[in-house]
Amino acid sequence: MMSELLLHLRNITKAFPGVLALDEVSFDLQAGEIHAICGENGAGKSTLMNIISGNHQPDAGQITLSGQDVIIENQLKSQSLGIGIVHQEKSLVGNMSVADNIFAGTQPVSRWGIINRKKMIRDAGDLLHRLGLPEIDPSMPLSQLLPGKQQMVEIAKALSQEPQILILDEPTAAISESDAEILFRIVRRLAGEGKAIIYISHRMSEIFDISDRVTVLKDGQYQGTRQTQETDINEIIRMMVGRDLRHLEYQNHSNTDIVMEVSALTGDRFHDISFDLHEGEILGLSGLVGAGRSELARAIFGIDAKMNGNIKIKGKPVVIRHPQDAMGLHLAYLPEHRKEQGLFLEMSVRDNLAATNLRGLARHSLLSQKDLDAVASHYIDRLGIRTPSAAQKVINLSGGNQQKVVLAKWLLVDPDILIIDEPTQGIDVGAKSEIYRLLNDLTAKGVSVLMISSELPELIGICDRIMIMCHGTMTGILSREDFSEEEIMHYSSGTKNMFKQTG
Amino acid sequence: MQFSAGSLQDRVVTLAITILVLIVVSSIIWTGKFASWENLSLVLLNLSIDAIVAVGMMILLISGSFDLSVGSVVAFAGGFAAYLMYYWGVYVPVAIIAALGASLVIGLVNGLLVAYIGINPLIQTLAMMGIVRGLALMVSGSGIQNLPTHFEAFGQSVFLGLQTPVWYMLIIVGVFSFLVARTVFFRRYYYIGGNEKAAALSGIRVKRMKVYSFILMSGLAGFAGVVLAGRLGAAMPTTGQGMELRVITAVILGGASLLGGQGKIAGALLGTIFMGLVANIMILARISGYWQQIILGVILILAVASDILMKRRGGVTAKQYLTKTTGIKN
Numbered sequence: 001m002m003s004e005l006l007l008h009l010r011n012i013t014k015a016f017p018g019v020l021a022l023d024e025v026s027f028d029l030q031a032g033e034i035h036a037i038c039g040e041n042g043a044g045k046s047t048l049m050n051i052i053s054g055n056h057q058p059d060a061g062q063i064t065l066s067g068q069d070v071i072i073e074n075q076l077k078s079q080s081l082g083i084g085i086v087h088q089e090k091s092l093v094g095n096m097s098v099a100d101n102i103f104a105g106t107q108p109v110s111r112w113g114i115i116n117r118k119k120m121i122r123d124a125g126d127l128l129h130r131l132g133l134p135e136i137d138p139s140m141p142l143s144q145l146l147p148g149k150q151q152m153v154e155i156a157k158a159l160s161q162e163p164q165i166l167i168l169d170e171p172t173a174a175i176s177e178s179d180a181e182i183l184f185r186i187v188r189r190l191a192g193e194g195k196a197i198i199y200i201s202h203r204m205s206e207i208f209d210i211s212d213r214v215t216v217l218k219d220g221q222y223q224g225t226r227q228t229q230e231t232d233i234n235e236i237i238r239m240m241v242g243r244d245l246r247h248l249e250y251q252n253h254s255n256t257d258i259v260m261e262v263s264a265l266t267g268d269r270f271h272d273i274s275f276d277l278h279e280g281e282i283l284g285l286s287g288l289v290g291a292g293r294s295e296l297a298r299a300i301f302g303i304d305a306k307m308n309g310n311i312k313i314k315g316k317p318v319v320i321r322h323p324q325d326a327m328g329l330h331l332a333y334l335p336e337h338r339k340e341q342g343l344f345l346e347m348s349v350r351d352n353l354a355a356t357n358l359r360g361l362a363r364h365s366l367l368s369q370k371d372l373d374a375v376a377s378h379y380i381d382r383l384g385i386r387t388p389s390a391a392q393k394v395i396n397l398s399g400g401n402q403q404k405v406v407l408a409k410w411l412l413v414d415p416d417i418l419i420i421d422e423p424t425q426g427i428d429v430g431a432k433s434e435i436y437r438l439l440n441d442l443t444a445k446g447v448s449v450l451m452i453s454s455e456l457p458e459l460i461g462i463c464d465r466i467m468i469m470c471h472g473t474m475t476g477i478l479s480r481e482d483f484s485e486e487e488i489m490h491y492s493s494g495t496k497n498m499f500k501q502t503g
Numbered sequence: 504m505q506f507s508a509g510s511l512q513d514r515v516v517t518l519a520i521t522i523l524v525l526i527v528v529s530s531i532i533w534t535g536k537f538a539s540w541e542n543l544s545l546v547l548l549n550l551s552i553d554a555i556v557a558v559g560m561m562i563l564l565i566s567g568s569f570d571l572s573v574g575s576v577v578a579f580a581g582g583f584a585a586y587l588m589y590y591w592g593v594y595v596p597v598a599i600i601a602a603l604g605a606s607l608v609i610g611l612v613n614g615l616l617v618a619y620i621g622i623n624p625l626i627q628t629l630a631m632m633g634i635v636r637g638l639a640l641m642v643s644g645s646g647i648q649n650l651p652t653h654f655e656a657f658g659q660s661v662f663l664g665l666q667t668p669v670w671y672m673l674i675i676v677g678v679f680s681f682l683v684a685r686t687v688f689f690r691r692y693y694y695i696g697g698n699e700k701a702a703a704l705s706g707i708r709v710k711r712m713k714v715y716s717f718i719l720m721s722g723l724a725g726f727a728g729v730v731l732a733g734r735l736g737a738a739m740p741t742t743g744q745g746m747e748l749r750v751i752t753a754v755i756l757g758g759a760s761l762l763g764g765q766g767k768i769a770g771a772l773l774g775t776i777f778m779g780l781v782a783n784i785m786i787l788a789r790i791s792g793y794w795q796q797i798i799l800g801v802i803l804i805l806a807v808a809s810d811i812l813m814k815r816r817g818g819v820t821a822k823q824y825l826t827k828t829t830g831i832k833n
Contacts, residue, residue, distance in 0.1 A: 303704065327706045341704055344697035346764050355694050355705040358687040366685045409705070 004031040005067075006196045007052070007165060012061035014047055021047040024061070025222045027215055029165065034187060034197045036211035036228070038204075038240055040428030043217040045200050049167055052198075053085045054078035084163030086154050086171060094143035099124035101142050102157045127156050131186050147289060148179025155186065166190060167198045172206060173426065176288035177454075178493065184210050202426065203455070204233050216240055237429060250480075253443040254281035254464045258315075260417055260448065262300065265309035269295040270472040273309070277417065282439060282449040284463035286456065287492045292472040293452045294336055297419050300450075301326045301333040313417075327356070332415035334406050336422045336452070342406040343394050350376035350390040352405050357412040379408040384434060400431020407438060418442065421452045436462055456485045470494040515758045518773050525780050533787050542783070544665065548734075550779030551672035552577070553750055554772055555727040558679045559720035560754045561771035562689065566716050567696035567763025569751060570613065571628040573724040574743035575635035580606045580725035581732030582643030582740060588651055595653040599729050606725025607718050609635060614717030618710040632747070640740045648737045658733020668730050675723070680768040692716065696763025745796070752803040753778045760810050778802075 007029040014022040022044045029035055039045050050056040052063075054072040063070055065081055072078045078085075092101045099121045100107075108119045124138035133152055142150060151171060158166060168187070172180045187210060191197055201207055207214060208228060216223040216239040223239045260277040270292035277283055287293050298304045300311065302320040311318055313329050320326045326333070335341035344352050353376050354361055361371060376390035383404045387397055394405055403423060410418065420439075424432045439449055439462065453459050459466050460483045467477040468491035476491035476498040490496040530538035537543075556573050563569050584602035587593040593601070613631055616622045660667045683689040694702040695709050703709045732738045757774030759766035781802070785795050 301704075322706075322708065323704055324706045324708060333704065335701075335704055340698075341700045344694060344701055344764065346762070347693065347697045351693070351697075354690075355702070355707075358690055362687045365687050367687060367690060368685075 005029075006031045006065070008064040009048075009052075010062045010064070012048070012051060012058045012063075014051065014056060014058050021220050022051075022058070023220045025217065025220070027222070027225075029196045029198065031164070031196050032191055032194045033212045034191050034199055034210055036199045036201065036207040036214045037217065038201075038207060038214060038236055039217035039223075040240055040430060043240070044220040045217055046169070047220075048217070049085065049169060049198070049200065052078065052165075053083060053167065079161055079163075082162070082164035083167070084158035084161050084165070085167040085169070086158045087169055091157070092142055092150060092154060095141055097121075097139050098128075098136060098142055098145070098153055099138040101153055102127065102138070102160050104157065106160065123160075124156070127160060128152075131156060131159070132189065133182075133186075146179075148175035148182075151175050151179065151183065152186070155183070159190075163195070165196045165198065167200070169200045170202065170426075171199075172201065172203065176290065177489065178288065180206070202428075204236065205457070207236075208233065240429060250462060251440045251444070252464065253440070253446075254278050259313065261312040261315075263309055263312075265296070265299065265311065266307045267292075267295055267299040267304060268307070270299075270469065271308075273469075273474050275467055275474070275477065277448045277450060278464070279448055280443045280446050281464045282443055282451055282462055284459035284466035285450060285452045285469065286454075286459055286466050286488050287469035289454070290471075291469040291492065293469055294421055296469070297333065297421055297450070297452060301331060301419060303333075327413060330414065330416040332356075332410035332413060332418050334410060334418070334420040334423060336425070338403055338406050342409075343402060345395040346393060348391045349380065349385065349387050349394055349397070349405055352394050353379055353409050353412060356409050360413070375412070379411065383408050383411075383438060398428075398431075400427040400434070403427055403431065403435065404438075407435070411442075415447060417448050417450070419450045419452075422454065423451065424453070424455065424458060432458075456488055459488075460485070468492050470497075474499065514756075515767070515770050515773060518756055518758075518770070518777060522773065522777050522780060525777075525784065529780070529784055529787070536787060537783075544669075546779050546783045547669050548666050549782070550775050551666075551668040552727045552731050552734075553746065553753065553778065554672045554775040555675050555730070556724050556746065557750050557753050557757075557771040557775045558675055558768055559716075559723035560750050561757070561759055561766050561768055562679075562683065562692060563716050563720055564751075564754055564759035564761070565683075565696050565763060565766045566692040566713065567699065568617065568624045568713065568716065569628070569761075570624070570717065570720045570724075571747045572609070572613065572631035572635055573720065573750060574746035575632045575639060576606050576609055576721050576724035577728035577731060577743035577746060578639035578738075578740055579609075579635045579642065580728030581742060582639045582647065582728075582738040584654075584729050585647040585650055585732055585738035586642040588654060589647050589649070595651055595657070598654075599657070602729050603722060603725045606721045606728070609725075610718035610721025611714065613721065614714030617717065618713040636740075643738045643740045646737055646739045650732070650736055650738075654733050655736045656733075658730050659736070666734070668734055671726075671730055676768060676772050683768050693764055696765070698764075745799075748799060748803060749778055750775070752799065752806055755803070755806040755810060760814065761807065762810075762814060 005028060009025065009027040011024040011026060012022050013024055025044065025048060027048065037045050037048070047056060051058050052072070054075045054077050063072060070081060072081065102124045103120050107115045108123065110116045121138045128134065128136050128138060131152065136145065136149060136152070142153060145153065171183060175183070187197055187199070199207070199211055211228045213225055214228055214231065214236060215225040216236060218240060226235070255278060257279040258276045259279050263274045265273045273296055285293050295304060299306045300320070302322045302325050311320065318329055320329065323333070339345060344355065350372050354372055358367065361367060361375060373390055380387060380390060385404045385408065386401050394402055397405065423435055443449060451459070451463065465477060465479050466483065466488060468475050468488055470492050471494065475494060476496065478487065556577070560569065560573065580602040583605055584598045587598040587601055588595060609631065613627055617624050617627050658667060662670060691702070691707050691712055694705065694707055695712060699709055728743065731742060753774030754766070754771050755761070755774070756777055757766065757770030759770065781798070782795065785798065
């Protein structure tokens with residue numbers, strides 16, 4: 001590894017109204033290294049990246065690039081200094097071609113300002129080749145690519161500017177494990193070319209897989225930098241949260257009573273799914289992105305249409321055509337995208353909590369503010385939602401507390417069966433363990449949980465059984481004694497299938 | 504009641520203070536002319552029709568939608584009732600009920616096409632504005648006069664010093680203030696306006712609720728149209744033109760947002776009072792009709808701009824605002 005110092009940040013301070021987002025943070029980056037940045041939500045990672053990429057100006061501190069002091073006034077400046085960023089949010093346009101997306105705003109032009117399509121497609125092809133992705137045709141519409149490949153195009157777009165420093169912000173949040181492998185290969189190749197990579201991720205295993213060094217931030221303060229090889233997950237987590245993460249305590253509350261029986265259920269993106277859910281059980285649902293897990297959950301809850309098969313709840317056949325039907329049967333569903341589908345961001349914590357159970361909270365169809373306040377403060381206490389008051393807008397809460405609001409909203413209807421889709425995505429370690437604790441509390445009371453998650457350690461840590469899907473079919477269902485990451489990966493990539501001899 | 508913090512409260516309070524200031528200043532400038540019972544009761548009478556429509560518009564805006572066809576429905580409902588009474592000799596109550604029924608059908612069509620086909624409310628109600636204006640011309644031609652005295656009594660009687668349209672307005676505003684603030688049914692519109700997807704996943708039947716809101720809107724507009732025809736003793740095919748501009752402006756001034764999820768019926772009334780006072784003051788100040796139109800347009804732009812700027816402080820970008828309010832992406 002080269003050790004040429006490329007970027008050096010000294011004592012960067014940045015305050016927003018009411019918060020000190022960065023407090024004298026220093027950070028250095030060497031050419032050819034992959035430097036991971038860790039921290040809980042709100043630790044200051046995004047603010048630091050926004051300063052490097054010119055979105056925000058530091059209140060104090062100095063930035064040195066290749067030995068020279070620089071001021072990064074805006075994004076254009078950061079681009080010209082050779083800094084590229086791949087944002088968490090997609091910046092691509094679905095119905096335009098891959099090449100058009102890669103060169104958005106920087107298309108090669110002939111005289112008269114006319115886009116030179118041939119050159120653009122050729123250049124895009126070269127770039128994709130360089131990334132080891134020759135299978136992507138630069139002239140095809142972006143929307144025809146799977147989400148994982150779209151993420152690669154996002155990286156190609158950043159690389160089209162030939163940056164020396166590439167910032168990747170949660171690049172694997174929305175892609176499958178196999179696509180993540182391709183992404184890691186690309187990142188290593190870029191580092192090999194001498195580019196410096198800043199890698200932000202919540203996933204510890206990834207960070208230890210790929211990075212050379214790790215810097216930890218906590219509450220806007222620099223906690224330290226370690227050589228990845230000389231540290232371990234526990235030390236990093238201790239630095240992030242200031243405490244050891246207690247190992248997930250698996251609790252067995254499952255019994256043999258079957259609360260939900262799904263047989264031969266078929267929908268648009270999945271077919272012939274059969275399984276039983278036991279009382280007090282946490283049944284994990286694993287699989288790669290696109291395996292049809294969320295679609296299955298949505299169909300069970302009556303959001304998407306079912307084409308075939310049937311569902312029995314406590315032994316009785318039921319018909320669920322709308323979420324309201326599902327709720328009548330004491331089902332609850334926490335959607336994958338909490339901001340888009342779970343929360344009313346501009347509304348108060350109290351009003352969010354009341355959303356699922358307006359009827360239950362009303363007397364003679366009338367709502368009283370006092371009743372709502374009482375219920376809200378009860379659930380704020382019970383789930384430990386950190387909010388100044390029940391009247392606070394949900395948009396102002398942290399990710400973990402927002403997720404608790406969604407969970408509380410569903411606890412209000414007293415569900416027997418809770419379907420949760422990626423409940424810990426994008427939330428910090430502390431809030432995660434609180435969510436696990438809540439789930440265990442629920443199963444202790446006899447609630448059954450069907451939990452979709454892309455984090456294998458989480459499923460292995462907390463579930464009674466794990467069911468695995470691949471390309472819309474069910475490939476396996478494992479009991480605790482058979483849990484292992486490798487085994488689950490075999491089933492989810494289709495190399496093993498319990499229900500088929502040939503595979 | 505607090506559905507959202509600070510900003511909404513501030514806007515309603517600011518509007519109430521502005522109205523007070525307008526009244527005080529106008530009373531000083533046009534002593535006797537402005538602050539007379541005749542003038543003020545005339546202002547109330549004039550704004551009563553708009554206020555009835557504004558109640559429905561507020562509910563639509565809370566749910567994140569709006570209706571441009573209200574002015575046409577006002578003209579059509581009045582014209583249709585007049586047509587039935589004048590040409591067919593239909594009894595007054597029957598004619599009124601028939602006109603209300605026809606209005607509800609218009610709302611039903613708007614609602615079904617917006618909710619189940621997915622036509623953008625802007626386009627759907629713009630088209631309906633044209634269609635219903637055509638129907639209004641069809642039934643009332645160049646205008647129908649000499650309506651039955653019973654019908655005129657419906658819109659012109661005086662009770663406790665106030666004319667019936669003012670009473671209708673007060674009753675409708677009062678009843679809906681209570682319903683919207685307290686009932687489960689209307690509370691759902693706040694959730695739909697706040698986040699439609701999350702509302703559906705919370706078990707709210709969003710499409711059905713949308714249909715109801717458009718039916719309610721057209722029903723209130725139809726009632727306003729019948730009252731207006733009774734008050735004027737005539738049905739004119741051009742009544743209600745430009746009403747959508749006035750009413751939407753009033754409702755946004757009164758605390759609604761094009762993003763949905765916020766607003767109260769009292770705000771709709773205050774906004775309408777403000778618009779009524781501005782119209783009255785422009786007449787007292789002898790500002791020409793052209794300028795009145797221009798000023799109304801400017802007020803709408805200022806109201807929406809201030810809404811966007813306040814939302815931006817809350818973290819919503821102009822682009823998200825545009826996407827959500829028009830349904831147009833990128």
